[in-house]
Amino acid sequence: MCGIIGILPRPSTRNVPTAESIEQLLAAAVNAGTDCTLIADALMAADQLLRGDAGIQALVGNASLLASITKSLNLIDAVADTEEARIDALHVDTATLDAEVARLSRVKDASWAIRRDRLRAADAVHVFAGTNAGASSLVGYFAIHQALSAIDRMEVRGRDSAGISVLVTSPSFAALSAELAGLMAGRVSDPLFTNTSVRHNGSTLVFVYKAAAEIGELGDNTKHMRDAVSADVLLRAALAIPDARVAVLGHTRWASVGIISEPNAHPVTGEEIEGDNHNVSVAVLNGDVDNHTELRERHRLHFAEPITTDAKVIPAIVDRGRTSGLDTQAAFLNAVTQFEGSVAIGYMTASDPNDMYLALFGSGQGLYIGLAEDRFIVASEPYGTVEETVHFVRLDGETPRDGGDPNSRGQVVRLSVEGAGTIAGITRLAYDGIEIPVTDSDVAVAEVTTRDIDRGDAPHFLLKEITEAPRSFRKTIRGRTLTVNGLLVPDLDTFTLPTSIKDRLASGSIKRIRVIGQGTAAVAGTSLIPVLASLLDSSIQVEALTSTELSGFAMSTDMSDMLVIAVSQSGTTTDTNRTVDLVA
Incomplete structure (x- = not known):
């Protein structure tokens, strides 16, 4: 598995917020006492101000504002800890408990977003840009940070190599200054397009940063690329041009075709040994x-x-298609329809840097177009987009546009910078070339936040899950047990265990129980089997299996005698939720 990331921003349509406007909202949150609804509303409003290009310009280099935000968040987090302890001590019905937890979760999510997403981004951009950087530098480095941050989250899908292409565009680049030309010398001739290579085409400079290592840890690749970005004097000079604009296309790889190396790391160019290579383009797969x-x-x-x-x-x-006279969209469609296999593809060209092209075919891959403020954030998983937005459009590479025409299976998308962050900027076609309009009904809402998917200081997610397991278990049984003679015994209300289920178990109309989950949740589900077997009549068949095993191989027309128990640590596991929907 691999991961794709794309950032396509347009100039911000919002003024830079004042420090006073941000501090007023944080003060309202602090002064709300223990009212989690008021706290969360104020924090979420502050978080919205701090997002996007406007937010990053308000934060970077403003030490007093950063200190003020941190102080307020510390006070709010202390309130959240107190509320958590109060909720832990409650013994109420499940609906009341869940409502209390949901109110507190909104506070935690909003506080986390400001501290761990907005302030972290400001720190990263400050490291890139240095002191006294102009607006074009800040927003350019911000796009680069967003791409690297998303790769950090997605590299659990593959991390043997990674790369980003940064397309920087300015009309002034059509005739490079002596300074830029001098800095570029020696970086344009590498035919392998390895780390820190540069290409120049018209008004666009294309930079690439790559890392490749068979052995390493999560985060190594992005650290290597961040260091290269920080040290790149040419990039710094290009971004300092006031009208410079940036787009980023990146990838994290689990090599399947081609050895692990920088030349094989994506993005790759379309350059050929014997071609004129006047087209400068990059692609990821x-x-x-x-x-x-x-x-x-x-x-x-x-x-x-x-x-x-x-x-x-x-x-x-x-690029061959473009050379033959096709426009970029037609050339892209012509190319991807020649490919066999399940693929997700991203493509950009230096001569048309205002558009990003995507393709999805088959059932094995995914692409999500995040609709953030004044930008598209493309990722192969929703958790690559949620740092900036919970709204996304999901591509469907499996369902034919026309059920009777297999050639209409697969989708191609052109993202246009003029409509960045809105469905108006998305043109979607089926593989047969017929447009599939994008409407508001195509916009979905992510069910996870960056707090849900953060790896923290753990080197791997497995270690994180192991160390957090006791806390997760305590939260799972919170409000659902009683202490009797020093022992915990279940105390489940009808919301958790409906009377109809108990009656059907007693009557024998439920004959099969399937415990499902994915990953560590599936492993946890296996622990239920001996417990259930000891409690139930032998006529009830109990089995644990993964969600995909049930949905793929164990479905039947009549499943009315089956009780499905779904196990999920987050509650948002796609395969598990999809299986529950199918069974229901």
């Missing part, structure tokens, strides 16, 4: 182009020898 060898032969593609990744054929074939 999740999945495999199964027929890439045949495509190389058919199109007589010749790449620098160390490059063996199948992703290389993507920009090369698109």
